[in-house]
Amino acid sequence: MTEHPLPYAVNLSILFTELPLLDRPAAARAAGADAVEFWWPFATATPDDAEVEEFVRAVEQAGVRLVGLNLFAGDMPGGDRGLVSWPGREQEFADSVAVAARIGDRLGCRAFNALYGNRIDGVDPAAQDDLAVRNLAFAARALAGIGGTVLLEPVSGIAAYPLKSAADVVGVLDRVRAAQGAANLGLLADLYHLATNGDDLDKVVERYADRIAHVQIADAPGRHEPGTGALDLFGYVGKLAAAGYRGHVAAEYVPTGASADSLAWLPTA
Numbered sequence: 001m002t003e004h005p006l007p008y009a010v011n012l013s014i015l016f017t018e019l020p021l022l023d024r025p026a027a028a029r030a031a032g033a034d035a036v037e038f039w040w041p042f043a044t045a046t047p048d049d050a051e052v053e054e055f056v057r058a059v060e061q062a063g064v065r066l067v068g069l070n071l072f073a074g075d076m077p078g079g080d081r082g083l084v085s086w087p088g089r090e091q092e093f094a095d096s097v098a099v100a101a102r103i104g105d106r107l108g109c110r111a112f113n114a115l116y117g118n119r120i121d122g123v124d125p126a127a128q129d130d131l132a133v134r135n136l137a138f139a140a141r142a143l144a145g146i147g148g149t150v151l152l153e154p155v156s157g158i159a160a161y162p163l164k165s166a167a168d169v170v171g172v173l174d175r176v177r178a179a180q181g182a183a184n185l186g187l188l189a190d191l192y193h194l195a196t197n198g199d200d201l202d203k204v205v206e207r208y209a210d211r212i213a214h215v216q217i218a219d220a221p222g223r224h225e226p227g228t229g230a231l232d233l234f235g236y237v238g239k240l241a242a243a244g245y246r247g248h249v250a251a252e253y254v255p256t257g258a259s260a261d262s263l264a265w266l267p268t269a
Helices: 021-030 049-062 091-107 127-145 165-179 192-197 201-211 233-242
Strands: 006-010 035-038 063-068 111-113 149-152 185-192 210-215 249-251
Touching: 006 063, 006 192, 021 035, 021 049, 021 233, 049 210, 063 091, 091 111, 091 127, 111 210, 127 149, 127 165, 149 192, 149 210, 165 233, 185 201, 192 201, 192 210, 201 210, 201 233, 210 233
Parallel strands: 006 035, 006 249, 035 063, 063 111, 111 149, 149 185, 185 210, 210 249
Antiparallel strands: none
């Protein structure tokens, strides 16, 4: 029998996509989940008040807790992976931080994922990295008012995305702290992305447990539900718990069949 020492959440931007976004929190609750997370749930960085209210109401009425929310990341289907290091889009990033703070304050969400952004042809990588330090520090200060933490993650499958390993992310976090004094930032340990990029997950847990502020899982290869690949996901969850991690573990995978069926592993109370 699998031990489940940590609470789980379900990412509703990759699961239950057969339903309209606002119907997904209730569907996740019906499937046994009591906590959820989302990528940026709006088409732009500046949704109107009615859109924000509809999103908040959908989460509240479903009876689930929002435990993670991405900041605006650009055109994700088109290949964008964040605005943190994208010159010229500082205002969009700042606008989405303000919206996220409002949502977090309403729903109790305290973890906000800031995708770093791809390298841009013709732009000096050092200039992008300098901008990232400023943007991350801005987000950290803005979200500190609600007790929020800014997350940064390695990503696989996108050659232009420069953060591939846990060490890459921790290096950026250390630079932000040294340059700007911001401490409420943490590593988002996505076990799928880390493993796919060749990071040793045991060493990641051993070296960076105190820097991990959020965890996501999908099996590898494939990015599907636990048991479809080669990763001992629940074993690593146990190691994270033993190392002191106490946050949620979010299922962020593409289900092989119906989303609800793919959650058969989810522990029930």
